[in-house]
Amino acid sequence: MASFTEHYPSQLLSDAVDAISSLPGVGRRSALRLALHLLKQPAENVHHFTAAIDNLRDKARYCRVCSMISDDEVCSICSDRTRDHRTICVVESVRDVMSIENTGQYHGVYHVLGGIISPMDGIGPSDLTIKELTERVSALDDPATAEVILALSGDVEGETTSFYLYRQLAQYGIRISSLARGLGFGDDLEYADSLTLGRSITHRQPFHP
């Protein structure tokens, strides 16, 4: 496979394949296929494609309040007065915000950590926006009537980060919650892992017919 890349008919093609295969999960064969595809498109389409990527990199920024990707200094969610700014949902990444927004069930605001505490990957609390979160919480009026939702993944790193945040935030007297865990809708008992099933039984809820 590696030797497939030896004979490029064109330095321009070789450079483009190098660039495209630098993307995560894109091998050199796929990169060649994509480069040959782009070569066949009208020039204006290709320029539109590259301009969209340059614009994203050059003009997008991170919201001053919640660290979400934003076109402006403050993102569209943080600047939306109809949302509940006293409920802050803490997530790992931009993609988590998009997933939660997509449920249509949440009307508070967010705080994007930009990662998760993971000593194995060399990511500590200072690499994340935890200081910004504590400052944000400390600046709230009457924190006892406000809430932080820890919406991190259920693995070891997620639990560790949640516990760390809980210790940092508890001093402000703010309510701290986390996502409900249990069987997913449509999940089959037979195939559920025992940890999830165990939690689902322990934290069973009143039946609403």
Add this chain to the structure above:
Amino acid sequence: MASFTEHYPSQLLSDAVDAISSLPGVGRRSALRLALHLLKQPAENVHHFTAAIDNLRDKARYCRVCSMISDDEVCSICSDRTRDHRTICVVESVRDVMSIENTGQYHGVYHVLGGIISPMDGIGPSDLTIKELTERVSALDDPATAEVILALSGDVEGETTSFYLYRQLAQYGIRISSLARGLGFGDDLEYADSLTLGRSITHRQPFHP
């Protein structure tokens, strides 16, 4: 899945995802992952990435002789005087040239058709570089000592195209050959398809110990 794309926090991000997901085989989730990856890279790396693609589209051209992708008017193979310019290997695409070059076994030149005759896809002879090929062959001195190798795929479209080319070229008295078909090296008889195995028996070759 489709509804996942509804809530973009940023128009810039949405535009980039639209652009990236226009590539063949790249869905919107992968495009979002790639866009967020690019956003995290140093700006100069991203500009290098987009410039390589713009350069390929704006500066690469097709060789005047063989229609191969080239940085110059005539490609590096066609302008190589050490190669045998009286043996022309006809292939479907640029990728086929790269595959054959990679074998290190071929020292002639190429002719890239730019596709294959496929009435189902609306591709006829006039959409390919067949006219250029016949002109090239007709311009050869003493065609009886020259050769065209039809190196097209072994499916119906490939066979149809080979047959069409044979009819076009036979009048020039040039030798016309095609790729040997048979079991691949390391192929197991048990798993070979019967058409391939049948051809391998019919066209059996002297054993060279």
